[in-house]
Amino acid sequence: MTRLWLFVAALLAVMPAPADAQARRTQPRQPRIEVGVGAGTLGGLSLGERDASLKSNSTTAAPFRLFATDTNLDPAAGLEVRLGYRTTRRLTVEGTLALARPTLMSSLSADAEGAAPVDATTTLTEYVITGGALWKLSVNPRRRWTPFVSGGAGVARHVHDGQTLIESGVDSYVGGGILYSLKQRVGLRFDGRAHFLNGGIAEGEGVSPRGAAAGSVFVLF
């Protein structure tokens, strides 16, 4: 008798009941499109220290420094808009547009003829357009918090005031963060990223790293 019950139980386990199959077919489609809007900070960049140098009137002397410069792109607050597509429960591919208005500052000092040191500045608009992927490290539906890692690459464009000079570079990033579910289709996202800029405002500096942090609200459709 015991054997029979075991056999029946095994059958039930491997053959889905017609009623269960019907229920799955009518289950609502999982939302896959994710739209996010947020704000954050894009970190600063060192663009190098350089001397304005003249060639010395000697076969051996070091170059003559006319003045010194130390140029940096300051950190700046910015906006971020993101569109994602959840290809699987863990993987989302996404595109992001980030905008910021950082100040480019060059500290001019040590003038050979005693000119007063100044911080020369200009403002530029930075657009970073990237495509990337987000991988959820866990998919437990009972937890509101979901950690993730992300990475991607794209284009950074730096438009100087007056739009007289536009420079483009390659921006790539790796990062991670937390997704926090507020409702079934609405949540918060917190990102921390390391960006690597090659070209653009950092032309000639090789690959320039900088940090970024952002918080956003996302909605699933």
Add this chain to the structure above:
Amino acid sequence: MMRRRLVLALCAMMATATPASAYLQLSATLTGGVKVIKWGRSPVRWFSTNASASGVTAAEFQQTMNTAFGTWEAVPTADITFQFAGFTNAPPGEDDGLSVLGFERHDDLDRTLAATGFSIDMLTGAIIESDIFFNTTFGWSVSGAPNAFDLQSVATHEIGHFLGLGHSLLGETEMQAGGGRRVIAAASVMFPIAFSRGVTTDRELQPDDVAGVSVTYPVGDFAQDTGSMQGRVRLGGRGLFGAHVVAFNLRTGDLVGGFSLNAEGEFLIGGLAPGIYAVRVEPLDDADADSFFDEPGIDVNFKVALYDRVVAVPKGGSTDRFDVTVQPK
């Protein structure tokens, strides 16, 4: 054809009513207005004299001139070539239609190593003939000997004039006890005072020289690939004439200079690589003003200033005009 001979012992000339591009392009007020002095044909044929100097044969002189011409010809953004036409007994300085380079002795010019003169078309400003003499009052060397001036370095400077470039003020000097100035350092072959004996640094062009020759003889796409900055130098609400304006490329470290060229203090520095620049303004006090301008009224009584804005030079265009305000000494 109307011709006029203009001898430039130290290349004084210039100072026009409207801004010209960077450095100093030589120009003159001719029939029909201000004209830039430049060659209208290429290759430019030149002759070498048979004269030698102590330590330098005529053949070595010709070879050295050839190398110096080649230095300017090798600028990839400039479209000008030269052709050695042969040796001649004609001295430099004759109004004979031949461009002649050679040694001459001028004991009266005890501070002039070399000089360049022109014959120009008075309608167009086109150079018809240009001669250069190298003063054998001084000792010369083609090998960088420590007790003589480097012939190739000085030739490179004079050929800059031969092409129509004026002097650059990208240099620092100090007064000497016996009078005159000594160069401490320079960032242009076209700085008016030569480096000391034995120094061969001026054999190589610097960014200021390259910009100057490229603006004067641009290759086809030069204007589209480079940009310019423009502005005014102001002191107490008025313009400053003859202020030296230096553009420093914050990425490449290149220095290119220019001048404010009218009573409004307007300047225009062309031939700049697109990018971000710091700007420095200084008085014309590191050389004699008359080796740059033939007009009086150069105001040197102001302090050196570093402009408080980073200037973004676009590709194929110019910056908006900006004002640099300086303070009196």
